[in-house]
Amino acid sequence: MVSDEKRKEILERLKNGVIQYDEDAVKEAAQEAIEIGMDANEAIFDGLVTGMEEVGRLFEAQEYFVPELLMCADALYAGLDILKPHVKQMDLGVKGSVVIGTVEGDVHDIGKNIVKMMFDVAGFDVYDLGRDVPLDKFVEEQLKTDSELVCLSAMMTTTMVGMQKVINQLREKNPNVKIMIGGAPVSKELADKWGADGYAPDANNALKEAINMISALKKMREEAEANKAKS
Amino acid sequence: MKKYKVIFQPSGRRGEIEEGKTILEAAQALGVDIEALCGGKKVCGKCKVRIEEGFFEKDNIQSGMEHLSPLTEDEEKHIKPEDGPGIRLACAAEIHGDLKVFVPERSRAGKQVVRKAAKELSIKLDPAVKKYNVELPEPSLHDLTTGDMERVLKFLEEDYGLKGVSFDYEALKDLQDALRKGEWKITVSVWMDKEIVKVEPGFVEPSYGLAVDIGTTTVVGYLCDMNTGKVINTESMMNPQVPYGEDVMSRITYAMTNPDGLEKMQRAIIDGLNEIIERVSADLRTNGKNGGSAIVDMTVVFNTAMHHIFLGFNPEYIGRSPFIPAVQHSLNLKARDLGLKINPGSYVHILPIEAGFVGADNVGVLIAEEPYNQDEIVLIIDIGTNGELLLGNRERICSTSCATGPAFEGAQIKFGMRAAPGAIEKVKIDPETKECMYKVIGKADWHTHLQEVNAKGICGSGIIDAVAEMFKAGIIDRSGKFNMDLETPRVRRGTDGKPEYVLAWADETSIGTDITITQADVRALQLAKGALYAGAKLMMKKMGIEKLDRVVLAGAFGSYIDRESALTLGMFPDCDIEKVYAVGNAAGDGARMALLNRGKRTEADEKARFVEFMEIAVEPEFEKEFMMAMHIPHMKDKFPNLKALLEKKKVPVTVKG
Numbered sequence: 001m002v003s004d005e006k007r008k009e010i011l012e013r014l015k016n017g018v019i020q021y022d023e024d025a026v027k028e029a030a031q032e033a034i035e036i037g038m039d040a041n042e043a044i045f046d047g048l049v050t051g052m053e054e055v056g057r058l059f060e061a062q063e064y065f066v067p068e069l070l071m072c073a074d075a076l077y078a079g080l081d082i083l084k085p086h087v088k089q090m091d092l093g094v095k096g097s098v099v100i101g102t103v104e105g106d107v108h109d110i111g112k113n114i115v116k117m118m119f120d121v122a123g124f125d126v127y128d129l130g131r132d133v134p135l136d137k138f139v140e141e142q143l144k145t146d147s148e149l150v151c152l153s154a155m156m157t158t159t160m161v162g163m164q165k166v167i168n169q170l171r172e173k174n175p176n177v178k179i180m181i182g183g184a185p186v187s188k189e190l191a192d193k194w195g196a197d198g199y200a201p202d203a204n205n206a207l208k209e210a211i212n213m214i215s216a217l218k219k220m221r222e223e224a225e226a227n228k229a230k231s
Numbered sequence: 232m233k234k235y236k237v238i239f240q241p242s243g244r245r246g247e248i249e250e251g252k253t254i255l256e257a258a259q260a261l262g263v264d265i266e267a268l269c270g271g272k273k274v275c276g277k278c279k280v281r282i283e284e285g286f287f288e289k290d291n292i293q294s295g296m297e298h299l300s301p302l303t304e305d306e307e308k309h310i311k312p313e314d315g316p317g318i319r320l321a322c323a324a325e326i327h328g329d330l331k332v333f334v335p336e337r338s339r340a341g342k343q344v345v346r347k348a349a350k351e352l353s354i355k356l357d358p359a360v361k362k363y364n365v366e367l368p369e370p371s372l373h374d375l376t377t378g379d380m381e382r383v384l385k386f387l388e389e390d391y392g393l394k395g396v397s398f399d400y401e402a403l404k405d406l407q408d409a410l411r412k413g414e415w416k417i418t419v420s421v422w423m424d425k426e427i428v429k430v431e432p433g434f435v436e437p438s439y440g441l442a443v444d445i446g447t448t449t450v451v452g453y454l455c456d457m458n459t460g461k462v463i464n465t466e467s468m469m470n471p472q473v474p475y476g477e478d479v480m481s482r483i484t485y486a487m488t489n490p491d492g493l494e495k496m497q498r499a500i501i502d503g504l505n506e507i508i509e510r511v512s513a514d515l516r517t518n519g520k521n522g523g524s525a526i527v528d529m530t531v532v533f534n535t536a537m538h539h540i541f542l543g544f545n546p547e548y549i550g551r552s553p554f555i556p557a558v559q560h561s562l563n564l565k566a567r568d569l570g571l572k573i574n575p576g577s578y579v580h581i582l583p584i585e586a587g588f589v590g591a592d593n594v595g596v597l598i599a600e601e602p603y604n605q606d607e608i609v610l611i612i613d614i615g616t617n618g619e620l621l622l623g624n625r626e627r628i629c630s631t632s633c634a635t636g637p638a639f640e641g642a643q644i645k646f647g648m649r650a651a652p653g654a655i656e657k658v659k660i661d662p663e664t665k666e667c668m669y670k671v672i673g674k675a676d677w678h679t680h681l682q683e684v685n686a687k688g689i690c691g692s693g694i695i696d697a698v699a700e701m702f703k704a705g706i707i708d709r710s711g712k713f714n715m716d717l718e719t720p721r722v723r724r725g726t727d728g729k730p731e732y733v734l735a736w737a738d739e740t741s742i743g744t745d746i747t748i749t750q751a752d753v754r755a756l757q758l759a760k761g762a763l764y765a766g767a768k769l770m771m772k773k774m775g776i777e778k779l780d781r782v783v784l785a786g787a788f789g790s791y792i793d794r795e796s797a798l799t800l801g802m803f804p805d806c807d808i809e810k811v812y813a814v815g816n817a818a819g820d821g822a823r824m825a826l827l828n829r830g831k832r833t834e835a836d837e838k839a840r841f842v843e844f845m846e847i848a849v850e851p852e853f854e855k856e857f858m859m860a861m862h863i864p865h866m867k868d869k870f871p872n873l874k875a876l877l878e879k880k881k882v883p884v885t886v887k888g
Contacts, residue, residue, distance in 0.1 A: 062729050062750040063712055065757065067858040067866065105551025107849050108634075110857075131849075132552050157289050157476075157484040158550030189291045 002036050010038060014047025014079060019054050021071035023078045030082040040086035048079050049121055066110070073117050080121065087123065096122060098149040099141045101129030103162045108155035111182060115151060115200070124149075135162055139169045142177060152196075154183040164194045171195065236292055236329045239263040240283070241448070241473035242649070245290075254280060254299075254321040254332055262648075262688065262742055265321050266338050276309030278321040279338050283331040283474050288488055289481035290331065298328025333474040352823060358457045359580065359829040360422050360528040363391055364434045367415045379406050383419065383427075397426045399576035401567065405430045420527045420574070423829065428576040429527055439463075439515065439526045441573065442822035443504065444592065445533035445541065446470060446615055447479055448649075450500075451816070452507040453823055457528070460827050466511040471503040472496045472540065479536040479617065483550035486540065496540045505572045526573035529566065530580045532822040534590035534617065538581070542569075554587025561836050582825060583836050586844030588632035593619045594839050595821025596785050598831050600814070602628055603838055607780035610767055610803055613818065614639050614786035618763045621842070622770045628838075629774060631847045633766040635759040639691045643755050646688045646734075646746045653687030653741060655734065656791065660700035662883050665719040667700070667734060669693070684739040686746055692791040697734060697748050698756050699796035702863045703882045706732055709863045711753045725749060757861045760802045764860035766847045767803050768868075773845065779806045785817035798873050801864025805872050 010033050017026035026048075033043040055072045058064040064072070098119050102109045109131045119126045127145050129137055142150050150170060154160040163181050170177050181191055182200040191199035234247040237257050248257040255278055258265045266277040286293045299319060302310075306320045321338075365386050370377070377385075380398055383406065387393040398406075402419075409417045413432030420429035420438070438457040443450070447470060454464040475496050476482035486493040505523075512522030531541070535556055539546040542564075544557040561583040567575040582591035593613060602609045603625055611621040618633040638644060648654050652673035659677075660667045668677045671686050678684045689697065701707045706714060706722060713722065713730035721733040725747065735746040771777075782803050784792055794811040797803070814820075824831045847853060859866035864873060864886055874888035 062754065065711055065754055065861065067861045068710060070854070070858045107552050107846075110854055113854070156550070157480045158487065158547070161288070161484065161488065185289060187291045190288075 002038050006036065007038060007042075010036075010043065011047040011050070014043060015051035015054070017079070018048055018051030018072050018075050019058075021068060021075045023075045026075045026079040027082060030079040034082065034086055039088075040083045041088060043083050044080065044087070044121065048076050048083075052076055052118075052121070069114065070110075073114065076117065076121065096124035096149075097127070097145055097147040098124050098151060099127045099129065099138060099145060099147045100151040100153075101133040101138060102131035102153045102155075103138075103159050103166065104132060104134050105162065106154050106156050106159040106183075107131050108183075109153070111155070111184075111200075112151070112153040115153070115182065135166050135169070138166045139173060142170060143173060147177070149178045149180065151180045151182065153181070154185065157185045160185045160190075163196075167194050167196055235298070235326055236290075237261070237326065238290055238292060238294075238331045240331065240333045241469045241477075242334070243477050248326055250327060251325050254319070254324050254326065254330070257326060258321060258332075258334075263334065264339055265334055273303070273305035273320060273323050276320065277338060279310070279314060279318050279335065280321045280324075281315070281333040281335060281474075282317045282319060283333055284317060285489065287331060287476075288484055289476055292329045292331055294329055294331035298326070298330050300325035300327060331474070336468055352460065352820060352827070354460065354824050354828050354831075356457070356460050357828045357830060358438075358440060358528060358826065359832065360420050360428065360438070360440070360457070360577070361424075362418050362420050362435065362438050362527075363387060363393075365390075365417050365419055367410070369415050379410055383410075383417070387419070387421070393421065393424055396421060396424070399426055399428045399565075402427050402430050402576040408432075420577075422528070422578055428578065429574045437525070439512070440528040440530075440826045441508065441511065441526050442819065442826045443507070443529065443531045444595070444816060444819040444822055445500065445504075445531060445537045446592070446818075447482075447534065447537065447617075448473065448477075448615075450503055450507065451819055452504070452511050453819060454511040454526070455823060455826055457827070462823070464511045464514070466507045468503060468507060470537075471499040472537075475499070479534060480550060482540065483536055483546045486545070487547050487550070493540060493543065493545065497543050500537070500541050501570050505570075508572055521572060523572040524574050527577050528580070528826060529571070529573055529577065530582065530822045530826045532582050532591045532595040532818050534592050534615075535584055535588055536590075538584060538590055542581070549587060556584050556587060559584045559586075559839070561832060580825060580832060582822065582832075583839040585630055585839050585842050587846075588617065589619055589630045589842075589844060592818035592821075593621065593630060594835050595818035595825075597621060597628075597821065597838055597842065598824055598835050599817045599820040600783060600785070603841060608776055608778075609781040609783060610779050610806075611783040611785060611817075612763060612767075612803060614763075614784065614792075618759075618766070620763070620766050620770065622767065622776070623774065627774065627843070628841060629770050629843045629845050631766050631770055631845045633762040633847070635762050638694070638752075638755040638759040644689065644694055644752045645749050647694065647752075648688030648690055650690040650692075650791070653685060654690035655686050655688070655693040655697075655746070656690055657793065658693055658696040658700050658734065660697075660704040660706070662704040665704055665706060665717060665721055667697075667721070669734060678735070678739060684735065685741040686735045686739055687741050689734065689746060689748075692793065694748070694752065694756060695800060695802075696793050696796045697732075698753055698863075699793075699799040701732055701748065701753070703799060703877070703884055705884060707753055707863070709866075709886075711750075711757050711861070711863060713750055713753075756800070757863070760800050761857050761861035763802050764804065764865065765853060765856040768856055768860065769847050769850055769852065770845055771804065772852075779804055780810060782806045782811045783817075784811065784813045785815070795876070798870075798876075799864060801860065801862070801868075801870070804868065805864075805870040807872050808876055 010029050013029035102112050152163045178197045180198040181196045233250040237248045238245040244261045244263050246261045282296050284295050303323050306323050310318050409430045409432040418431045418435040419427045422428045440455045440457050442453045450470050451467040453462045456463050475485045508523040515522035515525040535549050548555050562581040563578040566573045566577050582594050584590050596613050605624050613619040618635040621630050654672045655669045656672050657670040668679045725731045729750045731747040731749040733745050733747050737745050869887045871888045874886050
């Protein structure tokens with residue numbers, strides 16, 4: 001059994017490693033967590049994700065910028081790569097799988113990659129279609145994987161209009177699928193007009209949205225743990 | 232109180248305005264200058280503005296006349312049918328809904344400074360259109376079967392050796408009268424030794440041509456004397472397509488989403504050019520004819536999107552990957568087919584396009600700078616609403632396009648404005664005290680020597696200076712983050728709690744508030760310069776180039792950028808500061824060269840094909856390079872030249888050497 005003190009120390013190291021974008025420190029802490037038999041879920045959610053939440057705050061306060069954010073992401077992935085094989089199936093009451101991609105004609109994908117990262121962290125099955133994705137492909141992939149969430153990204157006004165088409169097609173085939181759209185030219189009004197369920201105008205907001213989602217998951221997990229403890 | 236969204240064009244300023252305020256009040260609140268000589272008493276009629284109708288996807292705004300109070304009697308007196316539709320007086324029209332308002336050139340109080348002034352070119356004169364004097368013997372009954380045209384053509388062949396020349400139909404219609412009016416002496420303008428495009432009675436020496444640079448934001452026309460090569464008049468205006476979208480992408484979207492969008496924008500730019508033609512040639516007016524008819528040749532450069540819209544080609548496919556243009560080769564089109572009011576028989580020469588996003592304007596830069604005739608490795612940066620890069624020498628040249636966004640032009644910057652009187656254009660910050668001094672356009676001296684400063688905002692060159700100086704003074708670190716531990720009132724937190732630097736205190740400004748550089752402004756500039764640097768770096772990598780011998784800064788305000796500030800920020804990889812040149816509007820220079828020397832036209836077509844286009848954004852390394860390039864000057868790359876320069880000047884920050 002791992003001592004509370006040791007657990008706290010490792011969680012702290014994971015968190016700070018992400019915030020200070022120190023890949024090596026994160027790797028070391030993650031390795032140690034596995035070696036001493038710590039719960040990988042705990043290491044991810046209370047270590048890495050807590051760190052990323054703080055990164056999100058710093059980004060929003062404009063203290064961190066895209067380069068810092070991407071370096072933090074690299075550190076986070078370094079930890080995730082080590083911890084993920086040891087994750088036990090989480091029973092959160094939600095099954096997560098998501099189709100994500102940048103729409104046809106658009107080759108910008110930094111924003112999309114940041115959102116994708118948060119899904120990875122949350123343990124979603126992520127079907128990343130990449131960039132310049134033909135519109136039909138989103139519908140096809142959603143049907144094939146039966147994902148409950150589809151995320152569309154566009155950085156250019158010219159390609160953004162393609163999103164509406166995808167949304168219509170998806171709704172026709174599967175009215176229950178949740179659709180999130182994102183990218184610089186996207187606005188709340190457009191999301192409403194086109195019938196998307198959520199939107200994020202930039203990496204900043206995408207990150208915030210994604211972190212909110214993960215935070216919600218985290219809470220559910222804590223409740224589930226608490227319930228388990230009670231029974 | 233209900234508030235509505237109001238956007239002013241072409242300045243792009245926007246905000247939420249309370250219901251019932253007038254457009255003039257909204258303009259004043261948002262820092263938009265509208266001429267109001269009578270002080271808003273509805274008597275001078277100077278504040279005419281146009282309301283844009285329809286839904287604008289990019290701004291997500293539904294604008295229309297019905298969002299205003301009804302037309303007043305005062306307005307009816309001033310608004311004339313020739314003003315066109317959608318005109319209101321800003322001082323009388325009250326806001327009752329979302330609006331997009333265009334402020335026409337003549338209603339703008341602060342006139343824009345033309346930063347596309349022409350420089351002297353040294354080029355051999357060999358224009359495409361040449362004038363020939365023709366003198367025929369008066370015909371008699373003995374020349375029974377020979378027509379006027381045949382006699383002129385025979386003369387051209389015998390006296391000038393011009394064979395197989397044809398006649399433009401409009402020019403031919405003028406021939407009979409011209410011959411008789413000129414007592415059998417005429418002057419013909421021959422295009423490319425092939426076609427007579429103009430006939431004038433008598434021997435006429437002066438010959439005029441017009442070189443045009445259609446930028447996304449600014450349009451400039453240079454009237455040239457074809458006998459001397461000199462620019463005799465320059466006229467510019469805001470691109471009249473701005474109301475349909477501030478950047479290329481939103482204009483393409485406008486064409487895609489509005490059934491008559493393309494036609495409207497094409498009409499706008501042709502009308503705009505005709506206005507430039509009229510203004511530029513006002514002194515050439517003769518015999519009641521419009522001055523424009525004296526212009527016998529015209530060349531045009533523009534980016535690919537402006538090119539397509541000007542020519543009425545669907546711009547949809549150049550707005551999305553893989554960015555295929557309708558045509559790449561140069562074109563010669565009759566002025567009358569395009570509706571341009573120069574000599575109707577003349578051709579308008581459209582320079583070729585390099586690739587997708589790299590347009591004829593970049594070809595203009597290419598033939599003006601001729602990197603293909605040099606041994607030195609040169610990086611040419613053409614900074615406009617987009618950033619275009621050319622890299623190489625006589626062996627190989629590559630080009631790419633970087634999405635810099637409009638930060639370099641002062642847009643998306645809190646107090647950003649275009650280069651006009653009142654704009655801060657130069658900044659110096661004392662590294663010790665963190666105090667600053669700056670220069671304002673329209674004032675001869677630094678602000679510290681002025682009684683009245685009246686700064687209104689900051690333009691592109693000022694922002695570049697300010698951020699570079701903030702870095703040198705340790706106000707921001709290399710990641711762009713503010714140092715909040717400095718003992719100076721100039722570094723503070725704004726009302727939103729975010730860090731900012733006070734450049735001008737409220738009493739030095741004409742807008743009644745402090746002018747600041749915010750953390751978000753620094754970030755916007757980092758994104759823009761990071762895109763340029765990453766583009767240059769990846770091209771260098773792919774071409775196996777280690778270092779740059781020369782850097783050329785081109786573009787409307789290229790010559791106003793302080794090269795030391797540009798190098799300090801890391802807008803491009805390290806280079807000897809003495810080898811960094813600002814050349815001004817090289818695209819316009821290229822258009823003039825093609826006007827004055829027809830060999831340059833062939834050269835443009837050949838060299839446009841010689842240049843290899845690289846799509847940088849899809850490179851797997853792009854994200855990483857872009858990220859590292861956002862730091863000042865760079866996260867990892869060494870800057871030995873900059874390091875030496877900063878040490879020599881005893882600047883207390885260090886960069887990697």
